[in-house]
Each structure stands twice: as C-alpha cells, then as structure tokens.
Amino acid sequence: MNISDKKQQWTNGTVAKNIARSPERKTDFTTTSNIELERCFTPDFEYPGYEENLGFPGEYPFTRGVQPTMYRGRFWTMRQYAGFGTAKESNERYKYLLAAGQTGLSVAFDLPTQMGYDSDAAMSQGEVGKVGVAIDSLADMEILFDGIPLDKVSTSMTINSTAAILLCMYIAVAEKQGVSADQISGTIQNDILKEYMARGTYIYPPKESMRIITDIFAYCKDSVPKWNTISISGYHIREAGSSAVQEVAFTLADGIAYVDAAIKAGLAVDDFAPRLAFFFNAHNNLLEEVAKFRAARRIWAKVMKERFGAKDPKSLMLRFHTQTAGCTLTAQQPDNNIMRVTIQALAAVLGGTQSLHTNSRDEALALPTEDSVRIALRTQQVIAYESGVADSIDPLAGSFLVESLTDQIEKAAMDYIDKIDSLGGAVEAISRGFQQKEIQDSAYAYQKSIEKDDLIIVGVNKFTIQEPPPTGLLKIKEEVEIFQKKALGEMKAGRDTAKVQETLQLLENAAKGTDNLMPHILNAVKAYATLGEIADVFRGVFGKHTETVVL
Template sequence: MSIPEDKKAWQDGAVAKSIAKSPERKPEFRTSSNIEMERCFTPEFDYPGYDEQLGLPGQYPYTRGVQPTMYRGRFWTMRQYAGFGTAKESNERYKYLLQAGQTGLSVAFDLPTQMGYDSDAAMAAGEVGKVGVAIDSLADMETLFDGIPLDKVSTSMTINSTAAILLCMYIAVAEKQGVPANKISGTIQNDILKEYMARGTYIYPPKESMRIITDIFAYCKDYVPKWNTISISGYHIREAGSSAVQEVAFTLADGIAYVEAAIKAGLNVDEFAPRLAFFFNAHNNLLEEVAKFRAARRIWGRIMKERFGAKDPKSQMLRFHTQTAGCTLTAQQPDNNIMRVTIQALAAVLGGTQSLHTNSRDEALALPTEDSVRIALRTQQVIAYESGVADSIDPLAGSFLVESLTDQVEKAAMEYIEKIDKLGGAVEAISRGFQQKEIQDSAYAYQKAIESSDMVIVGVNKFTVQEPPPTGLLKVKEEVEISQKQSLGAVKAGRDAAAVQAALSALETAAKGDDNLMPHILKAVKSYATLGEIADVFREVFGKHHETVVL
C-alpha cells in the first residue's frame, strides 16, 4: 500500500479502536489561525523506507510513538519527584502537588533507605531525610500515603537495591486502604546495573541482585499486573557525564541483560516485557534529545522483536519517563534554570515521553521550595495546554535534520551495543569497567569544554554577574534525624517481636534456597520488620558488592 493508504488503514483501525476506548481531548485541534492540526503528518507520496524506519504512531517500530493518539488522547503523566525529611512532611508536599494539578506521585528516598539502613544505624548518621524521605518500616509508609487513595494515584518510586522491600510496603499500605494489589499502578526503578556503572547505591553482588529483580518480575506478573516492575534508567548514566548516544546504548544494553536474566529464570518474554519501562534524561540540545528518544524506541522495538522473538506489541514498545537534566542546573543565576528546564521538557514532549518530571530552579543549591516546585509544574502545564505541540503526534517527523539525527543516534548506539555483546553482555562489561571508562572519558571532555569556554554555560563562563548569596532555601533540620529515630524506637517497642523474628528467619531460608523472595518480604514487612533488618538478612546471605575501580 502507499503511505496515504497506510494512513487511512491506521486511522480506520488502530486510531478508531483507541478513540473508542479513550476519546481524544477535543473533537478537532486547530491553531490560533484556525488551521486544523492533523493527528499525524506524513508524506503524501511514497517515501523509501518509511514503513521500516518510521511507520505510524502506535505501530512497529514505534519511532513515532507508542500510542495511536498520543497526547491528543491524554497528556503525559505530570510527576514531580519529591520527598524529604519525615514521611509526614513528604505527605504534606504530595498533597500540595496533587492540589496544584500533578497527575502522579514520584517518591525520593533518603540515602539510608536507598542503601538498606535504618535511621538509627551508624551508617545513616547525618543523612536521615536529607536527599529524600526516610522510610524505616511499614509505619512510615502508612504515614507517607495517608489520605492519598492508591487506587486513584499512580506512584513512581526511585529505589533500586531495596526496591522489593519498598514495593512490598506499598502493597501492604494499599491493602490496609482496602485496595487489592491488582488494582495499584506505578513504577519502581529497580535498575541495579546502572548503579554499578553510574550511581553507586548498590548493596549486593550482581548475580544476587538480578535474582531479586527477576523475582519481582515473576511475582508482579501474577499479583500486581498494573505495576511497571523496572524503570531501566539512562538518566543517571547521563547525569554521570555520558553523551546522548551512550545514554541510549548503555540503557538498552542493560535492558537486554534484564530480559535475558528473566528468560533464564524461566519466564516467557511476553509475560513480563509489557511491564518494562525506561527512564531517560532530557538535556539541553533540543533536537538531539528529540532524535535520541525516537531512536531509542526504534532500537528497542527491533531488539525485542528480532532478538527475543516478542510477539505481543506491548513487549516491543519502549515506554519511558523523563526527567530534566539536574547536571545542567547552575547555582549561578538560578532563574536561568527555568529556561533550561523549559527547553528540556519541550524535548521530552516532542520526543513522545509517557511521563515527565521538571526540575526546580533552586535544586543546584538545595531541596526545592514550594514556589520553585510550582513553577516547575506550571512549565509542564503551559507546554501541555498552551504551546500546541501536543495537538499532533511526532510533530518534528520528516525534518531532514531530525530524521538524520535519529538515524545517526541509532547507528552509533548499536555500535556500542554490539561492543558490549562481544564483551559478554552488560553485566560482564560492567565488571570489566567498560561503561564506566566510557562515561568518565565523556564527562572529562564535557568539563574541559566548559572550562575552556568552548561550551558556553550562560551565567557560569559567559554573561556573568555579581550576585548576593541566595536566601529562602529549604533546609532539612537536624531535628528530623532525632524524631525519626524516636519513631523507629516506638515501632520496635510496639510490634510482636516473635512474629518479626519468625518472618526474618523464613526470609533467610528463602534467600538460601530458590523460593520467590517477594511473599517472604511482604510477610516480614507486614510484621513491621524494618527495612534495615530485611536488608541485613540479604547482606548476610548474599554478601556485599565491592566497586570495580577504573582508572
């Protein structure tokens, strides 16, 4: 068929089916000059390779988006990554954001929670509640979501080594609200491989960490089917200094490793792959970022179909969350960050993201204030409701520049993936320090370009001004750690100690064997065993990972 015939068949088939299920936001979309915006623009003539390279939205290879109507049906989920101090303080911030129009929650956990330590542990001293909310037990999780109906809100949790524990706490809170596990929706990051190469919040060795991850896949397939069991993350790879191409390549190579591990554990690819999700960075170069997102979708679609034989179209779709680039925020002239975030958010939307977090202007200085968070959320809302870019799907498609960039990002990323395959896959390549060295070299080149002024950073190495010290910043008080320890002590004193010990012993036996760990973690959580106690069981059985040093 010709492209016009393909388009008509797509409109009569996939689009009509999608609209019947979820109508578009308006009967028709028009510009301020009353020009109709088509759902999807295509060449009106045959375009060599169009089907193989681009296709139509919601159809393989998904270059143009994963849904037939994209934002004409509904906007991306607007999340603001938030969490600080105690669960009570964070709960108040979540309610503020929901009232301001946020459509999904995104939880930031403090460093001890991410590393599997309770707030009263020696390793937690000075870090409690500082970079996220402190969660020690189910009691904290109950407070965190108090008054927030978990059957109506989608929650993303940025957590990796302790993801299974936090997910079980979330399931337990939902059940206490009367919401069964099969009705909750959200995402856990649960991406341990990027921790080894770029971020550092790992606990256990790779083999044992991969076991926990595949246990989560298997458990959620049966009991928590609406949950995205992993968010394979390029965000932190980019924050560590990678290029856009490296971000795509290393993220998708990690995705390949997770799929292989799940298949090796006995899962059918189409049983778990539809719930895989991704997490990307939106950096400053708008057009390269748009091309990056489009290329990533196409590469993943082909990998899943051709390499793993996935039959379910949902298994072939790369669905992703985006966060604007924290590493581009400057402490100098922080209001400039509003413009940077706007450009980055626009790139994510033009690239077809499924959800988006916009960073706040003051995050290079401290945790964001409520005013700064509101500006960041309003940035998304202005793009959604006022810019017009959401009225048509993949609006930059067909641009000579964007299509060329998309092809070049795909080619360069595939070259990296092939190198990683030759090294034995992502896990083996990480153990040799391959990705770490590539990221380090890229970060060094980027920093040199800034210091030499070959790359201009407005307000930093050009257009500078004398500025007074910043005021009105949000700081987490030291009293937070004291009160959190007191709360933890009260939980320990009031729980059934025998039930806790029995649950932890059963978990240890499961960890030494080959049972799925999730039911045992859930039972321990419900007994009010703490996050640190559960993580310590795994530390004892699995051991701890030691970093591969790359010079």
C-alpha cells in the same frame, strides 16, 4: 500501497480501535488561526523506507510514538519528584502537588533508605531525611500515603537495591486502605545495573541483585499486574557524564541483560516485557534529545522482535519517563534554570515521553521550595495547554535534521550494544569497567569544553554577574534525625518481636534456597520488620558488592 493509503488504513484500524476505548481530548485540533491540525502528518511523496523506519504511532517500529493518539488522547503524566525529612512532611508536599494539578506521585528516598539502613544505624548519621524521605518500616509508609487513595494515584518510586522491600510496603499500605494489589499502579526503578556503572547505591553483588529483580518480575506478573516492575534508567548514566548516544546504548544494553536474566529464570518474554519501562534524561540540545527518544524506541522494538522473538506488541513498546537534566542546573543565576528546564521539557514532549518530571530552579543549591516546585509543574502545564505541540503526533518527523540525527544515534548506539555483546553482555562489561570508562571519558571531554569556553553555559563562563548569597532555601533540620530515631524505637517496642524474628528467619531460608523472595519480604514487612533488618538478612546471605575501580 502508497503512504496515504497506509495512513488511511492506520486511521480506520489502529486509531479507530483506540478511540473506541479512549476518546481524544477534543474533536477539533486547530491553531490560533483556526488551521486544522492532522492527527499525524505524513509525506505526500514517495519516502524510501518510511514504513520500516518511521511507520505510524502505536505501530511497529514505534519511532513516532507508542500510542496511536498520543497526547491527543491524554497528556503525559505530570510528576514532581518529591520527598524529604519525615514521612509526615513528605505527605504534606504530595497533597500540595496533587492539589496544584500533578497527576502522579514520584517518591524520593533518603540515602539510608536507598542503601538498606535504618535511621538509627551508624551509617545513617547525618543523612536521615536529607535527599529524600526516611522510610524505616511499614509505619512510615502508612504515614507517607495517609489520605492518598492508592487505587486512584499512580506512584513512581526511585529506589533500586531496596526496591522489593519498598514495593512490599506499598502493597501492604494499599491493602490497609482496602485496595488490592491488582488495583495499584506505578513504577519502581529497580535498575541495579546502572548503579554499578553510574550512581553507586548498590548493596549486593550483581548475580544476587538480578535474582531479586527477576523475582519481582515473576511475582508482579500474577499479583500486581498493573505495576511497572523496572524503570531501566539512562537518566543517571547521563547525569554521570555520558553522551546522548551512550545514554541510549548503555540503557538498552541493561534492558537486554534484564530480559536475558528473566528468560533464564524461566519466564516467557511476553509475560513480563509489557511491564518494562524506561527512564531517560532530557538535556539541553533540543533536537538531539528529540532524535534520541525516537531512536531509542526504534532500537528497542527491533531488539525485542528480532532478538527475543516477542509477539505481544506491548513487549515491543519502549515506554519511558523523563526527568529534566539535574546536571545542567547552575548555582549561578538560578532563575536561568527555568529556561533550561523549559527547553528540556519541550524536548521530552516532542520526543513522545509517557511521563515527565521538571526540575526546580533552586535544585543546584538545595531541595526545592514549594514556590520553585510550582513553577516547575506550571512549566509542564504551559507546554501542554498553551504551546500546541501536543495537538499533533511527532510534529518534528520529516525534518531532515531530526531524521538524520535519529538514524545516526540509532547506528552509533547499536555499535555500542554490539561491543557490549562481544564483551559478554552488560553485566560482564560492567565488571570489566567498560561503560564506566566510556562515561568518565565523555564527562571529562564535556568539562574540558566548558573550561576552554568551547561550550558556553550562560551565567557560568559567559554573561556572568555579581550575585548576593542565595536566600530562602529549604533546609532539613537536624531534629528530623532525632524524631525519626525516636519514632523507630517506639515502633520496635510496640511490635510482636517473635513474629518479626519468625518472618526474618523464613526470609533467610528463602534467600538461601530458590523460593521467590517477594511473599517472604511482604510477610516480614506486615510484621513491621524494618527495612534495615530485611536488608541485613540479604547482606548476610548474599554478601556485599565491591566496586570495580576504573582509572
């Protein structure tokens, strides 16, 4: 059967079934010259290896996309990562973004929340509400989502060590709204392995952290089935200085480790793998980034099918969120960042992302203002509604350059994965500092190329101007910490202390044993135990991780 016949078979089968469930956005997709665009362009000549390496959208190996109609069915979810100060301030920003056309929420938490400390802890001083919203208890979470219907909005939460606690708070808020856990949808990042190698907001040792993660997998399979239980993140690996190949390799190696851990915990691969999601960076080199996303999809499909024997097609799909590259933003000539973000967002769309966050022009200087956030969101909307790139699936397929890059990234990434396997897997390789050393070497080489002018950064080492100090930046006032501590004290004074202690004791018993931790965390959250109190229980039982130093 030739490619044209296979395409017709795909259209009559896979596509027709999908459209019956979810029609495309319109019936005719044409250019401004009224030239009709096919749903998916394919070669009209013999193309060796087409079916094995490219195939069709929505079918193995998913190189060309995970959905049969992709953006012709609906656009990617447009998210803006937001959260600062108090829950009330962040709630106001979320309502502003939803009114501006955003289709999903993405929550940023402050460092104390990420590290399992309450706002009144000594370790939290000076950091409350600074890089995200401060969440100490269910009371804050109730304010954060006040007036936002959790059965209609998909929420992504960038949280790792304390992901289980924040997810339980979200479930409890939904229940207070009359929304059951099986109706809510969203994602927790919950990717601790990349914290050990690239970011640093870990608390517990790897083994104990992996237990919490697999408990989340098991609990959500039955109780929160629409929730993406992990967003395996290459974003921070790239932000730390990795190359595109390393981003793919180290991210997928982490994914393999999570699948291994879940299977060893007694879960069947097809029971949890369909809810795995990924999170990638979109950097400046447009064509390399497009190829990176295509290669990542193909590798993951092969790994899940051949290595883990997954049978459910959804287990083979690499679904991912993309954020434009914060590390490429410059404090010099910050308006140039608008163009950088546009190129990066375009790469993500051409590469087939499922959701997208576009960074704001002023983020190299401060948290973004509302004006900057609106421009960032409008960037996505212009690409979606005006550029035409969403009207045909995988439009760069068949480009000699893009296909060559896709193949080379796949091979180089697999070489890294094989090396990590030879070291005993991702967890063991991290403990030896392998990934950390590779990322450090890549970051050093990148910085050297800028300093030697081999790599031009517009406005930094070429085309520079004299600039006045920036004005109009968003600043978090010190009063935020005072307010948060006061509110926390009032909440503690009004709760049932005996009930809190009872739930924390049951949680400690579960942590020392083998029970799934999630029901116990949920009970503690509902009793208004604080995030710090729950994290302290785990610190007492599991201990704290000490970083592997790599020189």
